[in-house]
Amino acid sequence: MLRSIATVSVSGTLVEKLAAIRAAGFDGVEIFENDLLYFDGSPADIRKRCADLGLQITLFQPFRDFEGVSKERLAQNLNRAQRKFELMHELGTDLVLVCSSVNPNVIADDALIVDQLGQLALLAEREGVRVGFEALAWGKYVNSYRHAWQLVDAVDHPSLGVILDSFHTLSIDDPIDPIAEIPGDRIAFVQIADAPRQKMDVLEWSRHFRCFPGQGDLDVAGFAERVLATGYQGPFSLEIFNDGFRAAPTAATAADGYRSLLYLEEQAGLKGARSKDGQPLFTPPAPPAHSGFQFIEFAVDATSVPRLAQRFAEAGFHAAGKHRSKDVTLYQQGGASIVLNAETDSFASEFFHRHGLSLCASAFQVDDAARVFERATSFGYAPFSGRVGPNERVVPGVRAPDGSLHYFVDARPDEPTLYEADFVLSAPDSERTQAVQGELKRIDHVCLDLPADALDTWILYFKAVFGFDAEPAWLLPDPYGLVRSRAVRSADGSVRIVLNASVDGRTSTAQSLHTYRGTGLNHVAFDTDNIFAAVEQLRARDVQLLRIPSNYYDDLEARYDFADGIVNQMKDAHILYDRDAQGGEFFHVYTEQMDGRFFLEVVQRKGGYDGYGAVNAPVRLAAQAQRKHG
Amino acid sequence: MLRSIATVSVSGTLVEKLAAIRAAGFDGVEIFENDLLYFDGSPADIRKRCADLGLQITLFQPFRDFEGVSKERLAQNLNRAQRKFELMHELGTDLVLVCSSVNPNVIADDALIVDQLGQLALLAEREGVRVGFEALAWGKYVNSYRHAWQLVDAVDHPSLGVILDSFHTLSIDDPIDPIAEIPGDRIAFVQIADAPRQKMDVLEWSRHFRCFPGQGDLDVAGFAERVLATGYQGPFSLEIFNDGFRAAPTAATAADGYRSLLYLEEQAGLKGARSKDGQPLFTPPAPPAHSGFQFIEFAVDATSVPRLAQRFAEAGFHAAGKHRSKDVTLYQQGGASIVLNAETDSFASEFFHRHGLSLCASAFQVDDAARVFERATSFGYAPFSGRVGPNERVVPGVRAPDGSLHYFVDARPDEPTLYEADFVLSAPDSERTQAVQGELKRIDHVCLDLPADALDTWILYFKAVFGFDAEPAWLLPDPYGLVRSRAVRSADGSVRIVLNASVDGRTSTAQSLHTYRGTGLNHVAFDTDNIFAAVEQLRARDVQLLRIPSNYYDDLEARYDFADGIVNQMKDAHILYDRDAQGGEFFHVYTEQMDGRFFLEVVQRKGGYDGYGAVNAPVRLAAQAQRKHG
Structure with missing residues (x-):
């Protein structure tokens, strides 16, 4: 799967965007026209910059309000297209996105539109480029992918394909099963966006609230599975208009975008999708089966330990143990465990230094800690390993988005428990729930x-x-x-x-x-x-x-x-x-x-x-x- | 005109809200039920607090989903109303807002609803309170004020009136002329809100984007004029749900709200509205006729003056004069004037201290400076007067919302110009446009x-x-x-x-x-x-x-x-x-x-x-x- 993203999806200048997009792992990038207009350099400069980075320019977009026009306007539009095709040569991409017209005066005549798209396809062929036609959900006449495909199918020219976009399809509850009717090689390009459900005008919704797949409410995985079933071999490309992303740090957004495509591939694969282009879908280790929190851990200093211990004691927690090699204490009640970490010169002390008394780590009981760790790092989340004393358990962990630690702990029937391995306990761990009575259970x-x-x-x-x-x-x-x-x-x-x-x-x-x-x-x-x-x-x-x-x-x-x-x-x-x-x-x-x-x-x-x-x-x-x- | 505002319109705890509302000048307050629920004290405590402040509790609101229900549910709803009426006694208000039902199962039967509202009116009469019935724009069955009024009119009981709300009316483009058909004394209450036009679900629009009259796009003044023409003598009460207001400083929002009601009264008056309750509408001095900027003034220090003067000189400005008594210099080109104020121990130096090099004042040419000044202060904006040297012009000014100064300067044919009075000029002011050549005109x-x-x-x-x-x-x-x-x-x-x-x-x-x-x-x-x-x-x-x-x-x-x-x-x-x-x-x-x-x-x-x-x-x-x- 070639993974791509539109420049409009992240903040910054074009130079900053391209660098962050490549650093995040993407193979390709859609150049949004405004980013090109605002760039103080030639299209060839952009081409070179992308080539140096190893980024393929997968698409130039958008070209607006082409179809359903008068003869005079058509001539102007073809002239306008000619200019953009020339620009595309300089830019080094052969595919342009033409989105369906939003002009209130668009002529609602399929035969006319087929003729006009046909002329555009011929021009594209002459210029050695390809055109992808996309239905905007708020297009004046063409507003569903099925209609766009009917028109493209009728033109029947290799230089013209249909472009599918998960938002334009799912936002209007357009059924996704008919995607199967489109031959995969007639799909010129696929754009991907999710969004939270909003009761508002679909154009406003699209412009401000799109998000990465997995962050919203749309069945993007189902959409992707249908697309892959056609044999489509082109990129999946994120195109996200989001007010928050516009203001967020460029690199972090790009990294999330890449992860979201990995997640989408996994989810589509779980629905039965298979890639047919030799680039297999991302298949990380399976997510864990959970059985609750193992503990939550606070970064504290010597001053705050007695104060906090007192508060937890009042809440019914008992001092259950001291860490064998670190200045770390354990408090328990029922199945709930709280760790206070006052270790100097450690991750926790760094955290305390930055945030004061705060939650610096959480540990989760899972079926297979190593597998979750592998899964997390395969998505590009940062692994963490701290010091481990002799005979103490090595607990795999990753950095959560705020830099705190998430540990994964699995049950090991033949070994001492984590607490037994690492702590001097006031009572054996197996007798914990008896020893630590209280009304709080977990x-x-x-x-x-x-x-x-x-x-x-x-x-x-x-x-x-x-x-x-x-x-x-x-x-x-x-x-x-x-x-x-x-x-x-x-x-x-x-x-x-x-x-x-x-x-x-x-x-x-x-x-x-x-x-x-x-x-x-x-x-x-x-x-x-x-x-x-x-x-x-x-x-x-x-x-x-x-x-x-x-x-x-x-x-x-x-x-x-x-x-x-x-x-x-x-x-x-x-x-x-x-x-x-x-x-x-x-x-x-x-x-x-x-x-x-x-x-x-x-x-x-x-x-x-x-x-x-x-x-x-x-x-x-x-x-x-x-x-x-x- | 009794000026009121709903507690939901401003941020803070109820105690903070009430104090700010009174300080802003309001006579009355609507108690939003949630504010009462969240208040750690009895309804009587709220009554006493309002009485101490001199605030009338004009309304308790809202009471929801009363009408169009089964017999069993009606009994429950009347019981629920009974509880709220008792609470109102304690709170010291006799008016409750009942908004039209949003229940999807509401029974769409006018005769039934008239009967049920009639029973509510009888209960209200027994309890010595009044009920106002309001159509929500998104009400399931009753969603326009005309329908609400038909129902209230059919009940024909003095304890039941209709409540009008500018947002619920104008948001759905409900015509406002039929307001004239309602007798003024059958209008129990009037709520006021403006809003910017938004293409979205009206409920979401209402909950997040309302604003004070004059800040949005709705014809609130036309609405107010129609209401006053009925002879309505009750309060105009702001009810604003706005995400920004929820997070803005309480006092500033309340002050703006009060000003917006004054502005609304003026605008309604300009449309011919007259108050009939002996409390005349606010009629400030007329706004000015404008004839451009007189100057813009920068707060500078001794270091920045030469640097900035150099920049303006490069842009074609000439050093046109020095102030007679202050460290203030004038730069001109065509009809454009720029003032650099380096006076120590002055308003400008305070501004420089706080903001650095910055725009500290603007002066506007108007037909009658004293009148604009009077107008500004009548709206509660803060007057400013600085030091004035002998024979210098006294220029009336007010503080803009950021604390900078806005001066008003009028033409005085028989006196020296402002520049002539206050500055030693390099050329007479009358010859300015000749003396200061350049391509920039104003x-x-x-x-x-x-x-x-x-x-x-x-x-x-x-x-x-x-x-x-x-x-x-x-x-x-x-x-x-x-x-x-x-x-x-x-x-x-x-x-x-x-x-x-x-x-x-x-x-x-x-x-x-x-x-x-x-x-x-x-x-x-x-x-x-x-x-x-x-x-x-x-x-x-x-x-x-x-x-x-x-x-x-x-x-x-x-x-x-x-x-x-x-x-x-x-x-x-x-x-x-x-x-x-x-x-x-x-x-x-x-x-x-x-x-x-x-x-x-x-x-x-x-x-x-x-x-x-x-x-x-x-x-x-x-x-x-x-x-x-x-």
Whole structure:
């Protein structure tokens, strides 16, 4: 598979774009006409620069409003095409994208259009170039790939093919099965974009909200599979118009783009797609089967360790062990493990130096750690290895997008557990759940604060490396701005991570990012079988819970039927409540912030409730704001 | 006119919102239910807080999905209403907004709905409250005010009125003339919002893009005039859902909201509206007639004066005078005047201290300076007066939204001119245009860089104080992100100001804001009658022009017909070109940045061209980026 991307998809000057595109691994590039117009050099200079980089110019685009015009206009349009064909010679590409006309006066006459496209094909043949005709979803007359293909098929000239674009097809719910009717060698080019579903004009949606495959809601993999089934042997080329990408660092966006094509190839392959051009599809090692968090690890210093240990002790965690060779301590309750890393001159101390007290690593229980590690690095995510003491377990890890570490730990029945290998434990690991009693059973989910516009990068990371599913996004009002929130999770729900990105700079999410100068932990939620008992236990140890206004409970009673007394019980315990359409219930309570930073949540799920109480997030955000601002 | 605003319109905790709303001048406030739910205190606490502030609670809202339901659901809904009515007693308001149902299963039966609203009216009467029924533009069955009014009219009960909302009416192009059919005393409440036209789902549009009247594209003044013609005597209340406002400082948003209601009253009055409740509509002094910029003034220090003077000299400006009592110098060319203010211990030096070399003031020629000043301050904009030496002119001024000064200067036929009064001139002012020869004739427009989300504030300022019109917004791609651009101008076009706000943090617009730490001058454009002669003159003095890529000119030739040679001439001179639909032409050229900051533009308008060459802005932005980044 030749992997290509349009210059419009990344930020920067053309020189910066080309360098980043090549560095990311792409084989080819579409030159977007505006990038050429803005470039202070000749088309031949661009050709040379691409050749030096080893980048093929796969396409020049777009050529607009060609078809369905008067005889006079046709002559002008052919003249205009002639100029662009000459430019293409200089640029060193033989393929141009002609998109269907958006002119309100386009003549809606297939025979006329076939004749005019035919003349264009003849001109192209004379000039030794090829034309690809693409239906824009908002084309005035031609607006579906099937119509575009009918016209191209009728012209029946080797210099004219059809161009398919996943966005133009999937955005208007155009069926993808008829792609099979197109011979693969008549598809001149394939453009790839995903997008989140938006209720808006399709042109505006396309211009501002496209994203890389895997980051949106469209069935791009299904589209790719249908395309490959035709025997198409040309490039898959990303063409992304995205306001965020326009402002994001060039290299990072290009790297994500390349990974997204790898991910797409894997997903299309899983649907049965096979490449027929001798360049096999990317087939990484399979994603892991998950069985929960192994631990979460905080970068701390000598001063913060006793303070934080005290907070976790109040929350019911017990000091479970000390690392054999490092200044690292382990706290446990039920199946939940927390590691405090105060090791100097280490990854954690670097992290502490940059971010202060913060989440510096997470470890995930998987079926085969080595395989996940191999999968992650095959997508180009950076491997990490730290110092390992004698007899300690070598734990494979990669850098998450914020530079923190994600470790993969598998069960090894014949060996000591990770904790047994690396820690001097206060009790054998097998007796852990007996030894460490408490109402908190395991980590239900972790919520991370991300910089604005980092959401897409993280979604792609979790899908590609972990095989996670991404849930629909929420837009949550904080008293000082909006927060975009999206959860990812393993298929079995044993690992769940909520990603929050502030749309603006004044929300608590954004504020905590200012403190962290990077991604930060917003909170960690622990599962319990009895939230009232859990709250009682927390209160007995003087844990401060976030006060929820009594007005909230009055409204709750007006909205739902409850057994007598339960709402008062929730009110007294500051427990929030949600109910899903199937009657599943969610009870959750928050602590005040610890060390002015993250906080804890305790949750109880009943009757198959599968969300995170997002409907209550504004209540929590407002309560936190009132604590600070009154 | 009782002026009110919904709590949802501004950011912050409820306590912060109420204080800012009162400080801005509002008489009343709508309590949005979520703000009450999130408030950590009782409804009575809110009542007391409002009473202490002197704020009337004009409305409690919203109550949803009441009408068109089964008998069982009606009982539940009446029970739910009963609870909310009790809450309203505690809150101290007697009016609740019931919005039309969005439930997909709503029963589309007017007789049934009339019966159910009638039962609600009876309950309200018993409870001593009133219900206002509002049609949401996206209501499932009831979605226009006329339908809502038909239903309310049929119920015919004094405890039930109709609520009108400018957004719900104007967003769906619902005609406003039939408002006249509603008796004023049957209108329970009026909500006011404007919005920029957006091609999107009306619900999404409403939730994220509403703005204050005067900031958007809707005929809110026409709506208000129709409402007042009914004899309606209740409040006008702003209800604005806006993502930007949610994140903006509370007090500033509230102040703009209050000004926007004043502006709306004036505009409605100009359409013939009269208030009938004894509280007259706001009628400020009339906006000025404009006759161009008097001068623009830069805050400089002793070091930057000679450097900047040199740059302006190269651009053809002559040293025209020195201020009689201050360290202020005047540079002129044709009708364009530039002032360099190096006065220490002054407004300018404060500005220099905060922003460095920057535009600190602009002076505008108007018909009556005192009247404009009075108008500006009546809208609550802050007056400014500086030191005035003996016999110097007292020039009224106000603070623009960024703290810079806007002076108003009128012609006084029997007195010395401003320059004659305040400056020792190198030639009499009457001989200025003779004395100061050059190809630049006058200031065509000034372009300001604004912080993101400041656009609406500036639009309102220029409309309210200057009586300017605002042109449609452009979204311009910079290589490092998008820039939102909107021009304001006097009716005669003698004063034009382009406002640019970067959507993201990496564009050149945003970068210059980082340098300025506030609003900054992006560039100033001078008018010429002969752009080729002007370029020749600039080049003769070694002014560096911004290089425009030759590819731009190749494309220009493909797009338009030109007289022979002219494109080559433009290419050689780095002149950009635009043509409007009527054949009007625009030629413009940019200098390199001066002092690493702003730059100059020279423009020539032909055949009534009335824009700013926005289509070329991306070319300019890319050329500037390439100068810096390659």
